[in-house]
Amino acid sequence: MLFEDDHLSDVPTPEPLTAGIVPESQVADLRVTRLALSHFRSYQEAMVETSGAPVAVMGPNGVGKTNLLEALSFLTPGRGLRRARISAVERLPAPGQSVGPAWAVNAQGCGTDGSFNLGTGRDPDFATGQDEERSDRRVVHIDGRKAKSQNSLGDVMHMAWLTPEMDRLFVDSATDRRRFLDRLVFGFTPAHAGQVSAYERAMRERSRLLRDGRFDDSWLSALEDQMAAAGVALAVARRQFVESLADAAELGISAFPAPDFALEGGIEDLLDRGAAVDAEDDLRDRLRGNRRLDAEAGRALVGPHRTDLAVRHRAKNMPAALCSTGEQKALLVSTILAAARLQKRARGSAPLLLLDEIAAHLDESRRAALFDEICALGSQAWMTGTDAGLFDGLRGRAHFLTVVEGKILELEHTKP
Numbered sequence: 023m024l025f026e027d028d029h030l031s032d033v034p035t036p037e038p039l040t041a042g043i044v045p046e047s048q049v050a051d052l053r054v055t056r057l058a059l060s061h062f063r064s065y066q067e068a069m070v071e072t073s074g075a076p077v078a079v080m081g082p083n084g085v086g087k088t089n090l091l092e093a094l095s096f097l098t099p100g101r102g103l104r105r106a107r108i109s110a111v112e113r114l115p116a117p118g119q120s121v122g123p124a125w126a127v128n129a130q131g132c133g134t135d136g137s138f139n140l141g142t143g144r145d146p147d148f149a150t151g152q153d154e155e156r157s158d159r160r161v162v163h164i165d166g167r168k169a170k171s172q173n174s175l176g177d178v179m180h181m182a183w184l185t186p187e188m189d190r191l192f193v194d195s196a197t198d199r200r201r202f203l204d205r206l207v208f209g210f211t212p213a214h215a216g217q218v219s220a221y222e223r224a225m226r227e228r229s230r231l232l233r234d235g236r237f238d239d240s241w242l243s244a245l246e247d248q249m250a251a252a253g254v255a256l257a258v259a260r261r262q263f264v265e266s267l268a269d270a271a272e273l274g275i276s277a278f279p280a281p282d283f284a285l286e287g288g289i290e291d292l293l294d295r296g297a298a299v300d301a302e303d304d305l306r307d308r309l310r311g312n313r314r315l316d317a318e319a320g321r322a323l324v325g326p327h328r329t330d331l332a333v334r335h336r337a338k339n340m341p342a343a344l345c346s347t348g349e350q351k352a353l354l355v356s357t358i359l360a361a362a363r364l365q366k367r368a369r370g371s372a373p374l375l376l377l378d379e380i381a382a383h384l385d386e387s388r389r390a391a392l393f394d395e396i397c398a399l400g401s402q403a404w405m406t407g408t409d410a411g412l413f414d415g416l417r418g419r420a421h422f423l424t425v426v427e428g429k430i431l432e433l434e435h436t437k438p
């Protein structure tokens with residue numbers, strides 16, 4: 023499941039991507055100017071203020087660099103950049119210490135709609151202090167008001183991230199690539215998260231019925247209707263996004279290779295053949311016809327949960343999976359930057375970028391190009407690295423932070 027949220031209601035089909043384009047004059051930055059962490063992983067209480075300029079967090083292994091980025095990642099819906107459970111990111115008590123209060127992250131900043139104040143954390147109503155009763159409920163406050171759903175965060179904040187674990191994205195499972203894609207689509211079309219949740223909820227319930235041998239036609243038909251409607255809507259959103267992404271990648275930065283993208287799957291074949299309404303009927307019919315097979319397989323054999331994102335290195339005409347480690351990293355960076363440019367056009371601001379150990383695999387010219395592009399995008403990037411020298415190209419343009427004994431300290435600072 024992409025997003026865990028029990029309060030989702032069905033959401034309308036996404037608008038065409040061009041609907042959100044705003045004039046250049048309205049384009050504003052997205053930035054976090056104050057971040058406070060409480061009982062989050064290695065941090066007991068920590069706070070950092072920024073001008074909105076890029077942030078480079080440096081320091082030896084284990085000081086809390088990735089934890090800081092992970093805390094920021096909880097300002098969007100979902101389970102953050104490590105896909106952790108809500109209770110798992112809570113600070114573990116030191117030996118002899120009792121369990122602390124529920125973790126919380128608070129961010130003040132500015133986006134296209136002005137300033138915001140976002141708060142999230144484990145629901146304190148469930149902070150019983152007893153491990154076995156720990157709850158994974160998450161609360162979200164937006165500008166001081168409790169939000170009905172964590173998906174509301176997507177209206178205020180959008181992010182894209184790259185982590186070292188994603189270095190194997192092109193060789194690992196289609197599930198990881200699909201999740202990566204859906205996150206990017208979600209940054210572009212906030213309603214996408216609701217469609218994915220609605221689809222997956224109906225799919226899970228159908229699979230459970232079939233596994234239990236309950237071939238209740240009206241119940242299954244209702245679930246298949248929901249799967250077909252949400253499934254085609256989300257497949258259409260992915261398709262529109264990937265087409266736009268290809269256009270944005272066309273304008274690529276010289277130091278990074280241009281990627282080609284394709285969506286591969288049965289639902290894409292259906293959409294290739296005709297209108298979305300026909301694809302919806304087709305998907306519904308296929309699900310209905312596949313009930314016995316799906317019961318045997320224990321899962322639905324057709325649908326947008328089977329789609330893969332195929333990426334190729336255009337200049338080499340090579341599947342990304344066959345490219346070198348550095349080339350794969352560069353393709354990932356190209357993809358993220360293209361998505362960021364696209365979001366800037368559509369939403370008025372590029373996403374906040376969380377780039378964990380980003381500089382490690384990039385040579386000097388690519389690092390310089392990346393830093394220039396980040397500054398040009400106008401949204402804040404939070405980067406980490408163990409070696410301060412990797413960020414030399416940002417001197418005078420960024421905050422340089424380090425972490426000492428759980429406190430975030432500023433080494434150097436320049437206004438943007």
Ligand SMILES: Nc1ncnc2c1ncn2[C@@H]1O[C@H](COP(=O)(O)OP(=O)(O)OP(=O)(O)O)[C@@H](O)[C@H]1O
Binds near residue numbers: 063084088089090
């Ligand atoms: N729930 C938790 N409570 C307390 N400490 C935690 C918790 N989860 C992780 N840690 C600790 O946080 C520390 C910092 O982790 P983090 O991944 O942020 O390090 P890092 O600075 O990114 O290191 P590296 O350079 O190796 O990537 C680790 O020592 C880890 O054991």
Ligand SMILES: [Mg+2]
Binds near residue numbers: 088378
């Ligand atoms: Mg790290």
